[in-house]
Amino acid sequence: MIIKTKKHWFQLLFVWNGSVLPKLLPRLLLLFGYAVLITYSKDTLVRYHMELSPVPFTLFGIALALFLGFRNNASYDRFWEGRKLWGALLNDTRSLARQALTLGNTAKAPGTFIQYLIAFTYALKHQLRHTDATADMERLLPPATAALLPGAKYKPIVLMREMGKWVQAAKAAGDIDSIQQAAFDQNFNKLSDIVGGCERIAGTPIPYSYNVLLHRTVYIYCFLLPLGFVDSLGWLMPVVVTFIAYTYVALEAIADELEEPFGTAPNDLALDTMSEMIEHTLLELNDQPLPAKQTVIGDRYYLT
Amino acid sequence: MIIKTKKHWFQLLFVWNGSVLPKLLPRLLLLFGYAVLITYSKDTLVRYHMELSPVPFTLFGIALALFLGFRNNASYDRFWEGRKLWGALLNDTRSLARQALTLGNTAKAPGTFIQYLIAFTYALKHQLRHTDATADMERLLPPATAALLPGAKYKPIVLMREMGKWVQAAKAAGDIDSIQQAAFDQNFNKLSDIVGGCERIAGTPIPYSYNVLLHRTVYIYCFLLPLGFVDSLGWLMPVVVTFIAYTYVALEAIADELEEPFGTAPNDLALDTMSEMIEHTLLELNDQPLPAKQTVIGDRYYLT
Amino acid sequence: MIIKTKKHWFQLLFVWNGSVLPKLLPRLLLLFGYAVLITYSKDTLVRYHMELSPVPFTLFGIALALFLGFRNNASYDRFWEGRKLWGALLNDTRSLARQALTLGNTAKAPGTFIQYLIAFTYALKHQLRHTDATADMERLLPPATAALLPGAKYKPIVLMREMGKWVQAAKAAGDIDSIQQAAFDQNFNKLSDIVGGCERIAGTPIPYSYNVLLHRTVYIYCFLLPLGFVDSLGWLMPVVVTFIAYTYVALEAIADELEEPFGTAPNDLALDTMSEMIEHTLLELNDQPLPAKQTVIGDRYYLT
Amino acid sequence: MIIKTKKHWFQLLFVWNGSVLPKLLPRLLLLFGYAVLITYSKDTLVRYHMELSPVPFTLFGIALALFLGFRNNASYDRFWEGRKLWGALLNDTRSLARQALTLGNTAKAPGTFIQYLIAFTYALKHQLRHTDATADMERLLPPATAALLPGAKYKPIVLMREMGKWVQAAKAAGDIDSIQQAAFDQNFNKLSDIVGGCERIAGTPIPYSYNVLLHRTVYIYCFLLPLGFVDSLGWLMPVVVTFIAYTYVALEAIADELEEPFGTAPNDLALDTMSEMIEHTLLELNDQPLPAKQTVIGDRYYLT
Amino acid sequence: MIIKTKKHWFQLLFVWNGSVLPKLLPRLLLLFGYAVLITYSKDTLVRYHMELSPVPFTLFGIALALFLGFRNNASYDRFWEGRKLWGALLNDTRSLARQALTLGNTAKAPGTFIQYLIAFTYALKHQLRHTDATADMERLLPPATAALLPGAKYKPIVLMREMGKWVQAAKAAGDIDSIQQAAFDQNFNKLSDIVGGCERIAGTPIPYSYNVLLHRTVYIYCFLLPLGFVDSLGWLMPVVVTFIAYTYVALEAIADELEEPFGTAPNDLALDTMSEMIEHTLLELNDQPLPAKQTVIGDRYYLT
Incomplete structure (x- = not known):
């Protein structure tokens, strides 16, 4: 179920949660105050030749928007590639479970193998978030296998070796043949x-x-803007400048969040939810009962 | 057959259906009225220093166009990837039907398998649209298989397991060998x-x-525009500003629709038509009669 | 042979065929006349406050160029993907012909199979262009197979089933084994x-x-341009405005053509030539004589 | 060895070879002279209302830069895809050589097969450059195979059929089995x-x-520029306008060169060097002596 | 462990290491001095008609930003593709190690094979950086194999042939079958x-x-900027112009570094660290002790 109640276009203007505005507000208020100050001291600025034409700011603002666009694309690509990889993980563990259930002698009890797949998923999540995998490994794996993992640096890879051994054992037992092993x-x-x-x-x-x-350029640019627009915008300048700065600064902040999609920031990937989804679909495939719903923290999007 | 009568360039200017204009009209009229009001009160605005220079609006409008372009690309990519996935579904079910028809003992009656493929397609459609799959499942599947599905959360995956079992049974019966199973x-x-x-x-x-x-920025920008252009455009300002706002707001609205391509909005993917197309081509491959044309609601594009 | 005589940079300015200019000329002349009219009535316009500043047009023109760029990219991607698919068709039919010629018992007479591949190519072309495939099917296929096709909606797919049967028959006859069938x-x-x-x-x-x-926006923009530039460009305005409009309108027209690359417009893909090329290379592989050159209509680019 | 001595940032400003400047110089000098003429006749232009505002040129220059960017991307993609294909050729011929050397009975003398791979590479190069392949074919192939090629239109494809026959012969001789043939x-x-x-x-x-x-638009734009900037830039106008025109015209010229990457222009792909590299690495794999270095003409970049 | 302490937004403005600023400072100071000189001699410039309007600089600056964006994209793509290739190297060597450990007779002692994989990685690193591979090859390989390499130009490819021979030997010994060899x-x-x-x-x-x-255009543009903005910005011109130039010049410099991602510049790929990571994960898979940590020079990012 996607928790995303479609908002009316007008309501959407006043969204607070899920927006980066709360985080940026102090900086924007600082800029606003500074812009008010510039407007007050307009006459003094003129006396010291500190007043600027808006033309170079137009040039630079557009150039900066182009460069920010590049950063945004690169960050979003990383986010989306991370999502694709976890989607591929779902597809691939389902395929392996289907193979265990239907290839060769179907009486070969694939339950252990499916537990390996689920443990593999949680091990990857813990590795990416630098969290402790022990509890999940002990919950999911036979004690002998779980005992292999605490010392291992690359736990999912070690688990994959164990899965390979399970398949080789099935072949040695005559449950599958070489060709099914290759699959x-x-x-x-x-x-x-x-x-x-x-x-x-x-x-x-x-x-x-x-x-x-880009960070440096965006902020310096925003703090030069009041000098450039004080003459052409008058007393509305602080409002307009803060609005423009909001857009630039917010885009930079979102790009910064998306760049590392495996964290727990509001816009990061819902690894907890996705791990649980993989667990559910694999257990369902094997006609096993689903575990009690766990509490999920730090994920925003809920799938299916 | 593509229902898309090519329009003359002049006619195309006045298209109403299929355009997002109807949906946006109230907002644009609101903006127009507000712009007329600004034009009326021009002298008052000047007195309170509320009149703005158009230069910062040029800067910001171009930056905004760049950022909108990013959103548009991302949305269109999602739409097109969704379409590619359904295209791949067509290709892949055809390939599986061909394999069932030509690999190994050709007397193995692939009719059931082909029904599974068609049911798989409909099950996926229902899952994506959160609609009830029961009627289609009962229409297409043998009762024993259909009975497995109502309780299943991931119906297409469960169906795929059943297809895997069908193939394993064919191998066990000696109709195909391991290598054909691998295919x-x-x-x-x-x-x-x-x-x-x-x-x-x-x-x-x-x-x-x-x-x-982006939503917030587009709308705030459009409602600041009249203040920026009231001096340089005079009485034509409301017309020009509404025209500019139309483009920005419409692009944002289209991007919003395309972002979720599996819905039933006018620009979404024609999942009903595509499901039916897959059903037809698979039945044709197996020399079976086609079912009576069903009524299709919510799809705009008709394929082939 | 690529029919594309490299033109001198100066000659290229006056190319008429292959340009979209001929098609657009009436619209551009209309715009030119209208722009001349605006220039004449300049004083009247000023009296009724109908004269506009060029600044909003700069803003909007650049935003429009960005949005057009998006459309262009999407259209060109479709064109190029269509080309890639037909390139893959060439590669794949060659690969299948090579397999028929070299895998297993080489005395199994692959002539029929190669005819299937050629017929498959023509059947796809006819399906995409909604033309009648009968003549080509009768020319290329044995009568029994050709008789299957007139009633079939998805002819290439039915032909692929026949190819699958040919391979299975070769396997049943012991000419190839399961592994070669899998290839x-x-x-x-x-x-x-x-x-x-x-x-x-x-x-x-x-x-x-x-x-x-985009169509609507491009044309409305072009017809507002004379009002925006009448003051700053004077009597050269009609020339400059028509030149600018030419670029926007032509880009939109090219994108419109490329969007559907399987038609017979000047910029569409040379499906006739490509079908013939596939026929030639497959016959050459099988040391068969090439058919007489057919007349090709509606294709512009000639390959190799 | 990459022949690319890293230049100091200051030196790089005066690079002559490898730049497109030499080719474009006459056109740019023509523009410069014309711009000087416009500056001289400034007063006359004003009298005939031929002097233009720079604003529409700004609009159009940016739009043009966007459209040029599209062309550049498309051309560079073709160049880079061509390079990737030749890179894949290197990878794939190495893989095939490795297979010939290590799969099955290693005493099966893979020398002939490796010569086929090298000849295949040269045949492709000659086909793409429309040059005569006879000398290379006779140098590399056994006379019987070389005799097949002069009449063949698609030489690399015919050679691939011969390679397929070599593999089938190895299988018939019992040196490899079906599975190795499939590899x-x-x-x-x-x-x-x-x-x-x-x-x-x-x-x-x-x-x-x-x-x-795009060609037309770039050149017309450059020749209108002097009229637009004569007033705002004064006697520096010819310098500035020529500088701007240089960038636009040069980008168009580079895109034009890259569009067809298999030619022999300075920026085209180093097919000669790459063919030789493939020859060397394949011979090295088979412990064969390398041939004497051939003279390479028309390639600029040297690999590894 | 990723050595990347997240900086506060304010601190990030003053980052010195890892920024390209140190390298560019002399050029920017030169520009600053020159801009101050222009401001001093403003009256003289006017007398000789050398003062310019800022409008063409706006046009050109934006066009230049677009072209720089193209260069940036192309360079970043090369960097990221290089990273992907080394990521694929990690994945693929792990897969091969898993195959050696789990396919067929598991008593076949895969230690040698895993050493080959590690040596392969280091050999590729040395080839790409043009450094001497001898020490690493002697450390990792059996003497007989290490002796093959000093004379080889394409060492990783020769090593892959040896790996192929190892697999063929395992097949000849009956440890694996043809199908496992194909994997x-x-x-x-x-x-x-x-x-x-x-x-x-x-x-x-x-x-x-x-x-x-692009290099030429960026630098000439930056040195023309003071002439264009001397009038509109007054005594703040040198500051603003240097700031704008910093952005353009720095982007060009970063793109130049990223273009060749296998070097040892600060932004290049951490090949040393990645080679070591592959060594560690492969040894861990084979339950072997890890070697002592080597000193890594020239790499900035540390993985996992």
Whole structure:
């Protein structure tokens, strides 16, 4: 169920939660006060030749919007790629569960394998959020396997090796043949790509120089704006300048949040919900009862 | 058959249906009235220093167009990816039907399997639109299989497991061998990717902050425009300002519609028509008679 | 052979064929006449406060260029994806022909199979252009197979089933084994993707609201331009305004043409030539004589 | 070895070779002279109302930059896709060589097969550049195979059929089994995609209307610029206008070069060098001596 | 562990390390001095008609921002593709290690194979950075294999051949069968794509003409800016102009760094760290002790 009540266009203008406005308000009020001050001291500014023409600000504001657009695209791409990877995780674990349930001797009791898949999902979530996986691993895995993990740095990868061993054991037992093993193996390759893709996004930010440059430029620009528009806008200048600054500063702030999509900020990905969804769909496939709903913290979007 | 009579360039200017204009008209009339009011009270505005220069509005209007362009791209990508996924569904169900018809012992009566594929398609449509799948499931599936579905949350996935069992049964019966089973299995993997891809688009909107920010900025901008252009445009100002506002507001409205392509709004995807098309092509492949044309509601584009 | 004599930069300014100028000329002349009229009546306009400042037109012209850029990208992507699909068709039919010629018992006479591939190509072309496939089907296929097609709605798909049967018959005869059959089958899956991809582009245009909005905005903008620039450009205004309008209107017209790349407009894809190219390369692979060159109508680009 | 000595930022301003400036200089000097003439005749222009405001030129210049950006992107994508295809050719021929060297009976003398791969590469290069392949084919292939090619229109495809026959012969001889043959076959499919991808780029230019429109618009715009800026820039106008025109005209010229990346212009792909690199790496894999370095003409970038 | 302490928005304005500012400071100071000089000699400039209007600079600045945006996108894409390729290397070596550990007879001692994979990674790093691979090869490989490499130009490819031989030997020994060999072989194909992808990025820069044109245009533009804004900005002109120039010049400098992502500049990819990470995860998979942490120089981002 998507918790997203469609708002009327007019209501949407006054949304507070889920907007970045609360976070930015102090900075914007600072700018507003400063702009009022500039308007007061207009005559003094003119005397010291400190009043500026609005033309260069137009030029620079548009150039800056272009550069911000680049940053936004790059950040959103990271967010969306992270989402795609978790979507692929859902698809791939479902495919592996289907293979365990339907390929070869169907009496081979795939319950353990499906628990591995669920544990794999939670292990990846904990690795990406730097949280402790122990409780989930003990809840989901047989004690012998769970005991392998606390010392392991790359837990999902170690779990995938265990899944590979499970498949090889099924082959050795004659439940599946080489060709069916190869079908599992191809999906393991995809799982490996998913883990590595998430690690890539989590471990390599957008080059730091870009972010420093754009952050600096946006803020300096906003604090020069009052000097540029004091003459052409008069007493409405503080309002207009704060409005313009809000847009630039908010876009930069959203891009900054989306850049690392695996965190727990309001716009980040709902990893908790998605892990639980994978758990539910896999258990349903195996006709197992679903666990009691867990409390989910830090996720905003709820799927299906 | 594409129902899209190519219009003359001049006629196209006056299209009413299929345009977002009807929905937006009240807001635009409100703006127009307000702009007329501003024009009337021009002298008063000047007295209170409320008249603005058009330069900052040029700057901001272009920056806003850039940011809107980003939103438009992201929304259209979601729409087009949704369409691609349903196109892939068509391709993949056709491939699976071809495999059932031509791989191995061709006397293995693939009719049931093809019904599964059609039911899978309808089940996905109902899941994405949150509608009741029961009638279609009972129409298409053997009673034993249909009875599995009402309690299932992820119906297409459960159906795919049943298809996997059908293939394993064919292998157990000696109709196909392991290698031919693997060929089915690869296409099941693709089906799984399609289901998950649709769930991803349906379940994860564009980050809410973006939408709030752009919506707010577009409307505030449009309501500041009359103050900015009252001096330079005179009595034509309300016309020009409403025209400019129409473009910005309409683009934002279209992007908002396309963002969730699986709904039933005029610009959303024709899931009903596409489901029926898949049903027809699969039945044709199996030399079965086509069902009577059903009434389709809520779809605008008709394929082939 | 690419029929594209590289023109000198100066000659290129006066190209008439292959440009969209001929089609747009009447509209542009209308605009020119109207602009001359505005220039004449300049003093009257001023008296009725109908003269406009050029600043809002600058703002809006740039915003419009951005939105047009979006439409252009989307249309060009459709054109180029259509081209890629037909390129993939060439690659894939060549691959299937190579498989028929080299996998397993090479004495299995792949001539029929290669004829199927050629017929498949022509059947797809006719489906996309809504033309009659009968003549080509009778020319290329054995009578029994050709007789299956007139009643079929999705002819290429039915032909692919026949190809699948040919491969299964080869396997039943012991000419190829299951693994070699799987190699054919994977390329059939790709063929299925190609057919569905073309149907997707042909059946789902860019959302209608976008096209209506941009068309309307471009033309209204062009007809407001003379009012905006009459004062700043004087008697050169009609020339400059018509030149600017030419660019906007022409871009919109090209995007409109490219949006549906499977038609027979000058900028559409050369499906006739490409079908013939596939026929030639497949016959050459099988050391068969090439058919006499057919007359090709409606294609502009000639490959290799 | 990359021949690209990193230049100091100051030196880079005066680069002559590898820049498009030499080619464009005559046109730019023509514009400069014309701009000087306009500056001289300033008073006369004013008398005949031929002097223009710079505002519409700002609008149009930015719109034009946007449209040029589209053309640049499309051209660069073609260039980079061409490069990717040749990169894939390197990867794929290496993979096939590795398969020939390590799959199955390793005593099966893969030398001939590796010669086929090298000849395939050169045949593709000659097809794309419309040059004569005979010398290279005779140098690389056994006489019987080389004799097949002069009459063939699609030489790389015919060579791929011969490679397929080599693999089938190895299977018939018991050196490899069906599964290993399938591994070769999958890489042949990729080779087929590479050939078709190159043919697509070589055979289908960017729609002609786009190029005509943009070329025309860029040049007309540049020749109207002096009229627009004569008043605001005075005697520096010819310098500034020529500088602006240089950027627009140069970008259009570079895009024009990149559009067809398989030619021999300075910015085109180094097909000669890349063919030689493939030859070297394949021979090295087979522990064969490298041929004497050939003279390479028409390539600028040297790899590794 | 990601070494990236999140900075407060205010602190971020004064970041020095990791910014390109230090490198650019001399050029910007030169510009500042020159701008001060222009402001001093304002009256003289006017006398010689050397004073310019800011309008053409606005036009050109925005056009330039658009063109810079193109360069930035292309450079960032190269950086990010390079990162993706190294991410794929991680995924693929993990997959191959898992296959060696779980497919077929698990007593076949995969230690040697895993050492090959690690050596492969280091060999690729050394090839891309043109550094000496000998020490790493001797540390990681059995002497007989290490002895093959010093004379080899494409070391990773030669190593992949050795890996292929290892797999074929395992098959000959009956530890794995043909189908399991094919699973290895598919991942070898991917490794081959990764090597070639890296060579492509390292060996083919963005067309030189683009870089020359944009570099030249950015710097000439910045040095013309003082003439354009001396009148409208007065004594604040040097500050504003230097600020604008900083943004353009810094973006060009960052794009220049990112264009070749395999170097050792501050914004380049952390190949040392990534190689070590691959070594660690592969050893962990095989339950081997990790080597002592090596000193890493020239890398900025640390993963996981």
